Amino acid sequence: MKKPKILLTLLTLTVLLLAACNGEKETAEPEKAQAATKDGKTEVVFWHAMNGQLEEVVDDLVADFNEQQDDITVKAVFQGTYEEAITKFNTVAGTKDAPTVMQVFEVGTKYMIDSGKIEPVQKFIDADNYDTSKWEKNITNYYNVDGVQYSMPFNSSTPVLIYNKDAFKKAGLDTEKPPATYEELKTAAKALTTGDQYGFSVLNYGWFIEELIAAQGGLFVNEDNGRAGNATEAVFNGKEGQEVFQLISDMYKDKTFYNSGQNWDDIRAAFQSGKIAMYLDSSAGVRDIVEQSPFDVGTGYLPVPEQSEWEGVVIGGASLWMANGIEDAQQQAAWEFMKYLTSPEVQATWHVNTGYFAINTDAYDQDIVKSEWEKYPQLKVTVDQLGDTKTSIATQGALIPVFPEARQKVVGAMESLYQGADPKEALDQAAKATNDALEMANRKK
């Protein structure tokens, strides 16, 4: 080998470049976004993860807002999935490329609070004396920590039981009385399982397990679901969690439960093609299912074990966050936009066109909602389920920094059930892995 002069040169070069890059970054950091566009309007950049039909609805709402007034221009930009969007937000937070309003999925709530890159919307509620009494508490509570409203709920959904009424009729079941307890669910599933058809299915997605636990009043993590302090231990492997896993395991062994994977569209295809007669879906998906299924579709509340009391559901979906470190004028403009989004008219449009809930309960009195409910009475069930939900720590939802990871562990445990794993052991393992992740996260604090 020759003298490693080249290597030395290369290294020096790298170091120099490294320094140059860092230097540039530092000078870029304090820059603030330009508050005003050329035409004197304040620009609000709104990053979202709404694709498919949802993006069209968002674009329409934004266009309406821009037309309604002359001071603010909102620019909605699709930034990939929730995960991709939050990664990008992370990288640009606090720089001139940062968005003014950012949509973040519900499990990112704790993460956003801890990030220090956001301004709680409570500040604007207070400054504006904004009346929040019309808000659906079961939705806004999720994003309310220690009495501070951190973000504005945007697209909110809950899980519901969806069933094939035609199959119910064929099996001799009451088409207007979906199973409300695990026992009823098991009996119904047994009756519904014939030939190619399975009785019941749940998507392999952590959200449904969390919901089934919360429906019984069970918690996900300690420290009051992470709302009294930083959670240090997972408790989803307690009595309630075991009930859920036992149910799935029993029904799977009984061949009345169908494993439909972790893809939303797959489980819907299975339902619509008659492969499964009952399953859990998001309330946001209800209308499409009703519309596209070649049979009558019914909806019902989440079932709970016979001996437990039905507590309710936790809100899912995403909320809108306000960035900090930007000009006041921009924040104010963003707040105007948020207020517009929560108005009854807009919320009614949103609910009717997407199936997501209205945060403003006045929206349900709007005519478009009423006529929609007449057409799809199944939608009303989802709204009622949320209204009947008891406000408690369990239904407020857990607040943990490592939520996505915890979900992956729960999904893994769920999948191992189909391989014949013991429900308790599978859950304990997932809880242990979550504890490790929590410990790691708490060390950083």
Added chain:
Amino acid sequence: MTRKKKFLLYALLIVSSFVMFFPILYAFSISFMQGGEVLRGKIIPSGLSFTNYEAAMQKVPLLRYLFNSFVVSTLIMAGQVVFSCLAAFAFTFIPFKGRNLLFLIFISTMMIPWEATMVPNFQTIRALGWTDTYAGLSVPFFAMAFGTFLLRQQFKTIPLEMYEATQVAGVSRFQFLWKVVLPVSKTTLVTLAIYCFLNAWNMYLWPLLVTNDERMRTVQIGLKQMQSQEVSTEWGVVMAGAVLVILPTLILLFAGQKRLQEGLTRGAIK
């Protein structure tokens, strides 16, 4: 060739091409189906309707996206081929000190997982002010160890006598590269160019990160934009989008097949 053998060959050709082409046909077929039809597991659509295509075109500015993808892929292809040529030439014909070590370092970059470099690179691009530009989309990929390696292998097949002869004749190295090395390496260059273009065409995460403006985005983002997360995906529309995205490359491939074959055959030295 005997009749029997011919028959057998055709049978094999037909079966295997059907298997290879089937998924594409399937996508075409789904792109004509309406919502419910898709989810009931049909294979043949009930009618030929172009509503999905209209919807796909309306949903995202696909033409603009296709144009961007084309520009970015071409830029990356050009950059990679040029930079690889220069580097490979130096590694083959210029006997400078530390050459072997440097080549080793070059090759080792091939193993760096791209995911590990993404976020720091994004910060660099941002610091350079290259977000929402074609430069930001393409420049980070211009240097390519694999291309350098491939071309060096090719250049090594050029007889040394040829090089020495030109040196004696007083031809500069660069002229030698331009006039002799490149023409005889046509096959490899075409191969490399196709490979680069296709890889660039397929990028998704990087274009998503470095663009905020819809006018700068590429088709792979457009495809993702059509799928939904929590509500039902309109599969017919997504497939129509997918067909629209693959159509240009397929047409290019069909039309250019003959020339591509020639390009890959001719020019190789024996």
Added chain:
Amino acid sequence: MIAVKDRLRAEPKSRWRFPVTLEGMLYLLPSIVLFAVFLFYPMFKTIYLSLFLTDAQGNAQIFVGLEHYSQLLSSPSFRASLKATVLFVLYTVPAGVILALGLALLANQKLKGIGFFRTLFSSTMGMSVAASSVIWLFIYNPAIGIANTIMTTLGLQEMQWLLNPDTALISVAIPTIWMNTGFSFLILLGGLHNIDASLYESGKIAGVSDFYSLRKITLPLLSPTLLFIVTVSLINSFQTFGQIDILTKGGPMESTNVIVYSIFKDAFVNFNIGSASAQAVLLFAFILIVTILQFKWSEKKVHYQ
């Protein structure tokens, strides 16, 4: 492997020339600069971050030394990732190359209308990962997909292709092979065309079998092209991401959680930048070893004309 034999004899020194080293560097400069900025700098940063706990923004916070590494090496999850990665490479690379070679040999026959078949065989080249994965997701759908329709038509049992930990990885490997075949086919066909036809003629006169001429003439002369295809397939295989993200998300039970996907998940979903960085470094070391072995092997086998 890399040792470049200095093939160049004495430089003619008749007139003043640009210093050789400088000239060499001039040719290499564009690549070196870009590598430094977009590969080495991030790589050093990755190595640095792998020794820390980071905050969510990916800034180093607490120095933990080699803790991430020791944790990974003892974690069953990481071992599963390693296993999945190796298996995935073993499933896709040999099968993909052999399939493409078979198709290329088939399409290299002088038959009427062969151009049409060649076009069909190379058609998957134009498919994007996103588009093809979505199509395959449909094919595999347990309820409505064509894969199960075929199974039942053949009188076989329906399968949960992507949902069974035993079959998921293979089910991801099949579309991967399919996607890569178009390109490999085209390149190998080009390689076959370049083989002097007279070699076969003399083989025919000598009366050797087709198989013999394949083994003794075709394969050795095709070896540089084959090496190229194998290398490309290896790189692609190690970097597989899109298919897994769309088809399985690393599941079920982490059976398709290949390292690259695991890195992505840790860095972008779980925000464990430190651990993701450590995995990236280990992957780097791992691929380095594989590549060295491959070059060592190919040095002996590959026949340059």
